[in-house]
Amino acid sequence: MIKKKLPTFNHHLLHPRYWLTWFGVAVLYLLVLLPYPLLYKIGTFLGRFALCFMQKRKVITRRNLLLCFPEMSTNKREKLLQKNFESVGMGIIETGIAWFWPDWRIKRWMSVKGLEKITFARKKNKGILLIGMHFLTLEIGARIFGIHNPGIGVYRTHNNPLLNWLQIWGRMRSNKSMLERSNLRGMIRALKNGNIIWYAPDHDYGPKSSVFTPFFAVPKTATTAGTYLLLKTTKPLIISCIPRRRSHGQGYELLILSHKKRVPLDAVSVATYINQIIEHAIMKAPDQYMWLHRRFKTRPPGEPSLYN
Structure with a gap:
């Protein structure tokens, strides 16, 4: 059993270089005190506004689609694309909701389908590899899931030490611990x-420790081989988690899906299967997926970039 240990606050985070970040966090904290229907309107407006200025990300999103x-x-x-950017704006709001709202307020705006799959998996006395994709609702989804089934999150260290401390603190509101990816x-x-283990294998993590497998209509997509190593060494149960925002400010629905298909334990077969799980999840809410990153940046040797 892993004991919950909150990150230690370092007084260096009060240095003037972080004051602008603190100001942004304070604004977000005050903002999420507003009623959720109003937050929904503000978030979608922010997304449409960002569409006018985030030209580079707009180009990447259009290319990915x-x-x-x-x-x-x-x-x-x-x-x-437009709906996706509205979701980007809401993602900012939802980060504040996930980090600062009390449990009772989170529960008021959520529903969960498939909790019995976690209960069943627990009876098997095995670890659970929770495939939690990079939806723009990721932060609120992790909070909702953790309220019911606290787990261990996997994260990327943020370049800003203050934001790194905040993301760990915020995500541990309802989870046991955090592990660097x-x-x-x-x-x-x-x-x-x-x-x-809350695990997101759906980004391009570079050529090292990756294999090339199909993802939607791209036949050769760099996909982490880390999932294969986890399955080979621990043989966990695989469950996916889809945090889906309801339309028109009606809150959230967390979908929990189990996956029992047996796949050959080689890196390519596992990566192909995981990508199929991710594709299925994305199609549940394609406008809420994080299309802004260069998912297909890494190419096989000799192949041209897909972003030129």
Whole structure:
């Protein structure tokens, strides 16, 4: 059993270089005191406003949508792009909600489907590898899931030490602990001890320790081989988690899905299977997925960039 240990606050975080960050955090804290329907309007407005200024991310998002959904009409992709940026704005608001709202207020605006799958998995006395994709609702989804089933989150260290401290503190509001994404030994140990590991294998983490497998319409997508190592060494149960925002400010629905298919334990087969799980999850709420990052940046040797 891993004891919950909150991150230690360092007085160096009060240095003037972080005052602007503190100001932004204070504004976010005060903002999320507002009623949720109003927050929904503010968040979607912020997203539409950002669409006018985040030109680089707009280009990347448009390219990702074209690569993944070439059969979709240009008009539909543009509408999806606009909805996606509205979700970006809401993602900022939802970070504040996840970090600062009390449990009772979170519960008021959420519903969960599939909790019985976690209960069933617990009876197997195995670790659970929770495939939690990079939806823009990730922060609020992790908070909702942790209220019911506290687990261990995997995170990337933020370049800003204050934001790094805040993200760990915020995510541990309803979870046991956090592990840096490079800490594979820690993940293996936690799974062997029967814990839930919140794991997101859907970004491009570079050529090292990656294999190339299909993802939507892109036949060769760099996909982490870390999932294969976790499955091979700990044989956990695989469950996916989809935090879906309801339309028109109606709150959130957390979908928990179990996956029982047996796959050959080789890196390519595992990565292919995990990408299929991720594709299925994305199609539950495609406008809420994080299309802003360069998912297809890493290419096989000799192949040109897909972002030129």
